[in-house]
Amino acid sequence: EEGRAVYANIRKFMLYILNSNMPEAVPSAVYLLSGGAVPLPLTTMQILTIDLGTDMLPALGLGCEAPEADVMDRPPRNPKEPLLTGKLMRKAFLWYGLMGGVVSMAAYLFAQLEAGWGPGAEMFGVGADLDPVYVRATTMCLAAIVFAQIGQVLNCRTETASVFSRGLFSNRHINVGIVFEVCLIVFITLFPPFQAVFHTSPLGVWDYAFLCCLPPIVLAVEEARKALFRHVKRRRTGVEGR
Template sequence: MPEVVPFVVFALSGGLVPLPLTVLQILAIDLGTEILPALALAREKGEPDLMSRRPRPRSEQLITRRLLFRAWVLMGSISAVLALAVYFAVLFAGGWFPGAPVGQGDALHGTYLQATTATFATIVACQVGTAFAARTERASLRTLGLFTNRPLLGAIGVELIFVAALCYLPFLQIVFGTAPLPAWVIALLIPCPVIVWGADEVWRWIARRREARRSVETAITETTS
């Protein structure tokens, strides 16, 4: 979701807004930063109340509307908005305006490289929040413990080192079209994981309240019938 939206913005603007993310940067996300956290999530233990829940209906599919809403509409949309916000913040800070040339040799090319790097780094930062949120489907992360999944912590550490290498090692900058990020941009990245995880935590809290209310109503109905 966050990787697709930049191309949509570029297409809808008719090219007035340059691509917020390059193809190689997307590959770096899909093949370089997502794999290890996804594998680490497979080591996650079951939620504390898992055995007390009713079994899933046999007709329920693995990919449900609830799952799609959570992944695409909630966390995906928030990640995309944050990535684009940081992208435009870097562009405007460098003096860009819609339609200004940013190709190699143009005055704003360096600003454009920093802006796409910022988009890439923001998406990865949001991935960290998504990874922590994905540890649980309904329960609060507090009930599991923030640091109990050590493989995930290690995977996130490797992920962040990989991003830093792409942003600051000269030979990787040439390959992936990245540039060093100024300190104020890095400061913008810090709250991104908390925002994504926090939104999902609130949504799960609301879902738990609804399920508890529904259970009480069902128990009352069964008692009075």
């Protein structure tokens, strides 16, 4: 049981670490595909902030996750199966990752729209990296990825069971990681010396209201998928039993 739990936790760690690459890549892809009409939503320092600052502690918390209730009911895995499987990569990049990519671009567009941009007009920041609206929009994109990852780390705690069955905040190591990454975002957006380094600006009440909606949305979407998976599995098992 302990061996299976350790192996599962390594995969959960990898799933969480890998999925943040897509929210970083999608804004850059939008910038390239638009030919620069959509100014780059994330700067290099902001990407490093995610990779080296906000991702690691929640990911390490997944390594301390207790065994799932059905861990001993699962069939033995193929010993030749690699740790990094195609299924895990598809889930990381094409499900969790794309979800985060949509969220990050939504936050970026939210900041642009709130500042007065509309379809057909030139976006704030085209040819002017120091445009305050553009800096706020990139800050929102960065913060949205971090807040989305709060929902994702909770999603990664279970493979098919609802995370609520384990207690949403029962892993204190993950809780510490979540608090750390939120504090880090507030810190680098609030103090001028760090604003200059990380290309950030202060966020307002409505910005944080928008950001606080992201973890529950990300969590709810994955909970719906897991519920559907469990429903299909029960029906299939019932049919096979008959």
